[in-house]
Amino acid sequence: MKEKITFQQLAELLSVSTGGSQATTEAFLKELFSIISNAIENGEKATIKGIGSFMLSMDNSDLEYAPDKDLAESINMPFSCFEAVEIDDDTPDLNIDTIDLTITDSENFNLEQRSNINASVASEKDSKSEPEPEPKTGIEAELQPDAHNQEITDDNSGSDADAEAEETSTVISQDNPDQDTVLATPEIHKTIDESNTETCTDTESDYNEPTTPSSKPRFTLGIILGFILGFLCATAILHTKPDILLWAHDDTELTPINEPSDSIIDSSTVNPNDSIDNDSIVTVSEFDEIIAIDTVKTTRFLTTMARQYYNEMMFWVYIYEENKDKLGNPNTIKPGTTVAIPDLRKYGIHNSDSVNLERAKLKAVEIYAPYQK
Amino acid sequence: MDNKQIVAALSKKLSRDQKEINSLIEALATTIKEKCGNLDEIAIPGFGSFIPTKEDEKIIVDLSTGKKILLPPQITLNFKPSIVLRKKVNKK
Numbered sequence: 001m002k003e004k005i006t007f008q009q010l011a012e013l014l015s016v017s018t019g020g021s022q023a024t025t026e027a028f029l030k031e032l033f034s035i036i037s038n039a040i041e042n043g044e045k046a047t048i049k050g051i052g053s054f055m056l057s058m059d060n061s062d063l064e065y066a067p068d069k070d071l072a073e074s075i076n077m078p079f080s081c082f083e084a085v086e087i088d089d090d091t092p093d094l095n096i097d098t099i100d101l102t103i104t105d106s107e108n109f110n111l112e113q114r115s116n117i118n119a120s121v122a123s124e125k126d127s128k129s130e131p132e133p134e135p136k137t138g139i140e141a142e143l144q145p146d147a148h149n150q151e152i153t154d155d156n157s158g159s160d161a162d163a164e165a166e167e168t169s170t171v172i173s174q175d176n177p178d179q180d181t182v183l184a185t186p187e188i189h190k191t192i193d194e195s196n197t198e199t200c201t202d203t204e205s206d207y208n209e210p211t212t213p214s215s216k217p218r219f220t221l222g223i224i225l226g227f228i229l230g231f232l233c234a235t236a237i238l239h240t241k242p243d244i245l246l247w248a249h250d251d252t253e254l255t256p257i258n259e260p261s262d263s264i265i266d267s268s269t270v271n272p273n274d275s276i277d278n279d280s281i282v283t284v285s286e287f288d289e290i291i292a293i294d295t296v297k298t299t300r301f302l303t304t305m306a307r308q309y310y311n312e313m314m315f316w317v318y319i320y321e322e323n324k325d326k327l328g329n330p331n332t333i334k335p336g337t338t339v340a341i342p343d344l345r346k347y348g349i350h351n352s353d354s355v356n357l358e359r360a361k362l363k364a365v366e367i368y369a370p371y372q373k
Numbered sequence: 374m375d376n377k378q379i380v381a382a383l384s385k386k387l388s389r390d391q392k393e394i395n396s397l398i399e400a401l402a403t404t405i406k407e408k409c410g411n412l413d414e415i416a417i418p419g420f421g422s423f424i425p426t427k428e429d430e431k432i433i434v435d436l437s438t439g440k441k442i443l444l445p446p447q448i449t450l451n452f453k454p455s456i457v458l459r460k461k462v463n464k465k
Contacts, residue, residue: 004422005408005415010401013408017400024387028397031386032379033420039374041461049376050402054452056462063421063462065452071402075410075425075448082445087432 239369289343290322296337302330309341312352317363318342329371409450421454 005013007029014025036054039046040063045055052067073080294305302316310318320330322342327333349356374382380398384391408415409425416422430446454462 003413005413007416007418010404010415010417013404014397014400017404018397020397025397027387028383028394029401029417031383032398032401033417035374035379035382035386037420037458037461039379040458044374046374046379047376048379048398048402050399051405052450052452061463063452063454063458067450067452068402071406071409072450074406075450077410079446079448082430084445085443087441087443 289346290340291343292341294339294341296333296335296339298335302333302339305339305341310344310349310352312357312360314357314360314364315344315349315352317360317367318344318347318349320367321347321363324367330367331371405450410448412448417455419455419457421452421458424451424453425449426451 007026011022011026011029014020014029015022018025032048036046036048040054040056043056043060045053047053048068050068050071052065052071054063054065056062057064067075292309294300296302302319303313305319306316307313319339319341320327323339326337327339344350349360376398380391380394383389383394387394405415405423409423412425412427414422414424425448427448428446430444432441432443434441
């Protein structure tokens with residue numbers, strides 16, 4: 001880090017990687033840069049593939065260098081998973097804190113993760129399918145060279161982004177890179193095999209990590225751990241209650257382990273009860289928006305219902321919200337409880353885009369908050 | 374002068390074929406990528422130095438809309454021409 005590579009060192013590195021003698025590479029470098037400087041002197045623009053272009057500035061007073069797009073992207077790789085994000089004045093502190101912590105954490109991003117992301121980006125490019133629907137503001141577009149940043153975070157954003165779509169989605173922007181990396185796992189090995197073997201071993205030894213040929217899962221693990229840690233710190237500081245950490249942890253891994261449902265299995269009070277309680281129908285039918293009435297069973301949870309009715313299990317919070325008078329702790333809902341399934345429009349949800357998902361997750365935190373010890 | 378012309382001029386001067394020159398340029402690009410990605414600085418005497426700089430995350434205000442925007446940290450590659458080269462250029 002922050003070393004100065006001299007001409008001799010550069011020539012040596014080149015001779016190692018090309019297999020030529022150092023005299024050759026030194027002569028090559030000398031000639032290359034003298035040709036470039038001559039070209040600039042003559043007022044020409046010199047472009048070298050993979051490095052960038054050198055040219056005189058408009059008033060001929062200075063020299064301008066524009067790095068090659070690939071080069072710039074791969075140098076910025078540790079941070080390319082973050083995008084410029086708009087901060088709403090009404091955004092609760094929760095959001096901002098989480099963003100800050102995440103980014104601070106990412107500064108410790110090591111090169112192992114760098115090569116990881118390299119791979120995930122490669123696979124992302126493969127799976128690139130639809131153009132970005134969300135409009136960018138001028139500044140955002142200008143300051144954010146990597147077009148794929150946008151894609152990482154906006155994978156699930158619907159086309160009809162409403163006004164609130166400007167609200168930023170912390171949770172999502174953490175989750176999605178994760179998801180991408182997990183998906184890209186098979187690719188990682190491939191990419192390394194094909195082109196990156198040297199880079200990979202190099203960078204890993206920099207960080208004193210023992211390299212084994214079959215360390216494929218550890219790449220993914222590294223990234224996942226990074227995000228989990230960031231998220232854990234954020235939640236720990238915000239709530240200083242141990243139990244909420246469990247939720248955050250699970251959430252990062254995108255596993256539904258902690259859904260209210262699961263503890264129903266744990267409590268194992270197996271009592272399937274299909275009959276609908278008449279009283280509850282009376283109470284819930286006051287709402288016009290109710291689209292169905294369902295019964296919680298040992299194998300049918302709020303999340304199962306949310307997935308069935310809304311195609312998105314994170315929206316279980318709205319079912320909970322609708323029935324919160326009789327549900328109590330979401331982890332200890334008794335099988336046989338009947339719940340009304342509200343129309344999502346009642347809560348201002350029109351699609352399952354990232355903004356709405358994030359709101360659902362925040363809501364879940366709120367719901368769990370009173371039940372933390 | 375584009376890449377092709379530079380490769381042609383180099384292969385003429387060094388009397389090596391263009392394939393070799395191309396692979397050397399490629400190796401140079403990967404070396405810069407590796408070293409600058411590591412925040413190392415590459416100095417070439419008589420020409421200048423490639424300096425990667427890391428900017429921390431910051432909040433800026435978009436003057437046209439008044440919205441606050443959080444910019445992520447980033448590493449950019451800058452080139453600082455040496456005094457020799459700057460003098461050469463300024464003579465013109």
